[in-house]
Amino acid sequence: MSPHDGLISSEHIETLRDAIGDRPPYCSGVVTPNDFQLYYATDGKDAQRIDLSKATDNDLKELAQACTPATFGRNNEDVLDESYRKAGKLDTADFAANFYPLNCEDLVCVLREHLLEGHDTNRSIKAELYKLNIYGPGSFFKAHKDTPRAENMFGSLVVVYPTPHEGGALILRHRGKKWEFDSGKILAMQNEPRLSYIAFYADVEHEVTTVTSGHRITLTYNLYFTDPDPAEEMRGLPAIRRPISTDPRESEFRDVLKRLLDDPNFMPDGGTIGFGLKYQYPVKLEENNRLNVPSNSVSRARRCLKGSDAVIMNIATELSLKASLQVLYANDRDESVIMMEDFLPLSEYPLGTDGDVASHLIDIGGSMTNEKCLLREGRLELRPSRETYSTIKWVTDMTEFNGFHDPYVAYGNQHTLGFLYGNMVLIIHVGPYRRRRWPNREKGTW
Numbered sequence: 001m002s003p004h005d006g007l008i009s010s011e012h013i014e015t016l017r018d019a020i021g022d023r024p025p026y027c028s029g030v031v032t033p034n035d036f037q038l039y040y041a042t043d044g045k046d047a048q049r050i051d052l053s054k055a056t057d058n059d060l061k062e063l064a065q066a067c068t069p070a071t072f073g074r075n076n077e078d079v080l081d082e083s084y085r086k087a088g089k090l091d092t093a094d095f096a097a098n099f100y101p102l103n104c105e106d107l108v109c110v111l112r113e114h115l116l117e118g119h120d121t122n123r124s125i126k127a128e129l130y131k132l133n134i135y136g137p138g139s140f141f142k143a144h145k146d147t148p149r150a151e152n153m154f155g156s157l158v159v160v161y162p163t164p165h166e167g168g169a170l171i172l173r174h175r176g177k178k179w180e181f182d183s184g185k186i187l188a189m190q191n192e193p194r195l196s197y198i199a200f201y202a203d204v205e206h207e208v209t210t211v212t213s214g215h216r217i218t219l220t221y222n223l224y225f226t227d228p229d230p231a232e233e234m235r236g237l238p239a240i241r242r243p244i245s246t247d248p249r250e251s252e253f254r255d256v257l258k259r260l261l262d263d264p265n266f267m268p269d270g271g272t273i274g275f276g277l278k279y280q281y282p283v284k285l286e287e288n289n290r291l292n293v294p295s296n297s298v299s300r301a302r303r304c305l306k307g308s309d310a311v312i313m314n315i316a317t318e319l320s321l322k323a324s325l326q327v328l329y330a331n332d333r334d335e336s337v338i339m340m341e342d343f344l345p346l347s348e349y350p351l352g353t354d355g356d357v358a359s360h361l362i363d364i365g366g367s368m369t370n371e372k373c374l375l376r377e378g379r380l381e382l383r384p385s386r387e388t389y390s391t392i393k394w395v396t397d398m399t400e401f402n403g404f405h406d407p408y409v410a411y412g413n414q415h416t417l418g419f420l421y422g423n424m425v426l427i428i429h430v431g432p433y434r435r436r437r438w439p440n441r442e443k444g445t446w
């Protein structure tokens, strides 16, 4: 037995993992709007109006004819490929509908209670109308993820009109699980015309199965957070003024973590706990970024943490633990990992005879703290540290989807092209037991 065994037992890890729980990454429901009118006008033709609660076949055919084939995002461009997506679309300039999802109390309530979690529940949100789509017989949209339009975009909302249709179910897949939202069936079960809707997080893969009869007409919206993270705003306020959340998941995680911190057998000498992020956050290293200028992807992700990722971060911060998002770079020479506070574009670097990427990261990260990375409040941005993967106690495994392959050219006795793989994770530092009993509030760490 190594002397480190028992610092954190598998039961400790299980307890923490269970306390975070798992929720589906979507919510759905039906609503009754004021009306079902749709106005549209394309190609300089007269404007048309249809009531989509009682549209005739002819109305729908005319609407379908006014639409153009729907494109989709692939490798940063909009492409038309009917083997991947077959549907019609109208752009927002060409139609108007008398429906405003965020004026709809029921919908907002479901969104807040079943999709947004923890501190996100009360954040201001914005729904931006994106397209009208029409899926006639034979239309479909193969599996994809929606293109994030901005850092604060957290999801998509699809609203389906009650025009009868069969097929055209939306299938969602996330972390090995699968869900189905069959708007045709849901709407057929209602005893009056309604809209059915589904909202899901941006990193959830989804597809629309083939429509076999009728027309499936949808409005799609991009969903954004419009205010700063309240937890961010709270930082710096005395601990006593932090609101105590009533979210059941937060209180469970808080209770479990507190109990463990009070347990002398839990990491008696302190240590580092790691969590794989459950949701995906955009990582952007701009091509024109100057060599070795940090990308700020981590600080952007930090402001927009979702679901259980936000729960862990908020509770750890509330308990004065040192918690942060870090980028782990695996060293190519040994078991060690380099923990950085951001992704670091590394287009070129000199490879000395005994150099390796990890040492280089330490060097440039270290030099950056002195020169370029003094933040507004005097906090140093990039502080690299060397750990080994196994000294971090993983409560949930590191997930692949917050990683980034950065190609670099190394100059040694020959040019080589390498790839550096960085992965964003949530790290909590736990102090030794004797210090946890008298937390050093001034330093803000246990």
Ligand SMILES: O=C(O)CCC(=O)C(=O)O
Pocket: 133, 141, 146, 158, 170, 206, 208, 218, 220
């Ligand atoms: O129509 C739907 O249910 C989904 C449409 C979609 O995935 C998209 O527009 O990106």
Ligand SMILES: [Fe+2]
Pocket: 144, 145, 146, 206
């Ligand atoms: Fe989509």
